[in-house]
Amino acid sequence: MEKQGISVYLDLEGSKTLPSTTGWTKEEIVRRADLVLVLGGDGTLLAAARVVADHQLEKAKSSLPPPILGINLGNLGFLTEVQTSEIFDVLTKVLDGHYLTEKRLMLMTRIIRHGHSISESHVLNDVVINQGSKARLVEFDIYMDSLFVTSLKGDGVIFSTPTGSTAYNLSAGGPIVYPEMDGIIMTPICPHTLTHRPLLLPDQTRLEILIKKGDSVIVTFDGQVDHPLVAGDLIEITRSPAMTTLIVSPDRNYFEILRDKLKWGDRSHN
Structure with missing residues (x-):
């Protein structure tokens, strides 16, 4: 992304894995970001959503909150839909402006x-x-x-x-x-x-x-x-x-996630 002229801000925890980078607080990142990229599970995304909401309320709706794209690092999540194997393909589409969003209450x-x-x-x-x-x-x-x-x-x-x-x-x-x-x-x-x-x-x-x-x-x-x-x-x-704006996977719909997470129609037995 930096090669494309996009500024990337890592939070303090994430910057520890890349010693040459500068870490920022989550609040500082949200103030600067046009897109929030969350790597982790649904819990990580929930925490990020609250930070984005606080920023949105501080701005008194004078600007749209940045959308959140969740990259799942474990099992498929309800909120972090995109898998690590899809990250580069999905990011390319998002950066080109080809993506769908959902607003969540x-x-x-x-x-x-x-x-x-x-x-x-x-x-x-x-x-x-x-x-x-x-x-x-x-x-x-x-x-x-x-x-x-x-x-x-x-x-x-x-x-x-x-x-x-x-x-x-x-x-x-x-x-x-x-x-x-x-x-x-x-x-x-x-x-x-x-x-x-x-x-x-x-x-x-x-x-x-x-x-x-x-x-x-x-x-x-x-x-x-x-x-x-x-x-x-x-x-x-x-x-x-405040509302949360999520970028949703173009290759996976809500019912597919429900079937996968809740094992609908799964006849297998352990």
Whole structure:
């Protein structure tokens, strides 16, 4: 890429593998980049998406956020679609302007304690409220646009985007939702009342979760960043003004990835 006159910025961790290069913070890279290239797995891409979202919000939408191209270094991912064997072919097409993008909904979460916002996060996959180190039930009330939805007692609850529907949400019995759809999926985790079931809610809504009881309750963002909660805390979840733009593989579609990852139609036995 440098031979084509393209400036390449490596993050601090990546620059350690190439001693002759200069490392940059992820925030510095996003400020300069027209394209963010992520090498790793889905978790690496989720972390990059949050950095890009923060930059987009700082800019107050004055400029479009750089698209993200995920190169998978392990097993095929839902987000990092491009394999290492395809990287040069795909990069050539992308640099020539021949590529497709998908815009993915993100969620914004605020933690409100004693009437004051103490934390704000933007996520691409999910927001999870559950018990921390102690195996006890969590009790909370859920509201949508100030309307009471339900009181829930259980191991926790997942609020997922369509993109995150194939992650923790799926493991907890939630539905798979096509990633370009708009909506918020609410999936209880091992509810005490077995009649509680996942709900697909409008994306243009405000969800509020009031923590009523629970020791060591935490809220986790994209499975990577967590924040401790106490009884009386209010967690507000809305659609984020930021969106993630992904460059998708021209040689692989979403259903092909689902078939491969979930082994649909696989009759083999170990």
